[in-house]
Amino acid sequence: MKPNRISAAALLAQLVTALAGLNLVFVSPVHADVLDNSLIVRLNFDAAPMGDVIVDTSPAGGHPGTNNLATWVATEAGRQGVMKFDGLVPNQITVAAAPALNSPVGTIAF
Secondary structure, three states: OOOOOOOHHHHHHHHHHHHHOOOOOOOOOOOOOOOOOOOOOOEOOOOOOEOOEEOEOOOOOOOOEEEEOOEEEEEEOOEEEEEEOOOOOOOEEEEOOOHHHOOOOOOOOO
């Protein structure tokens, strides 16, 4: 028995037919910051850490980060305010343990 084969043109025609019945809406991305009380920690890198302290700019504001050998860079690859980590040197940014950070849900975003 020969395998069931379909040409690229036939597959494209089937895909277009299937998509024709859908109502697609394209929404431009929203670049809004979450600044309400649900934000527990926000570490900005707009400026180099002072004394290896990275200020928590969230509304709570009580969880600063500590820079351990990472390097702040003003711009890199089109991004501004970047912390650069070297894979050959142990470096990290840490945040002290706190009850507010013990949550079964949440998002960590970079």
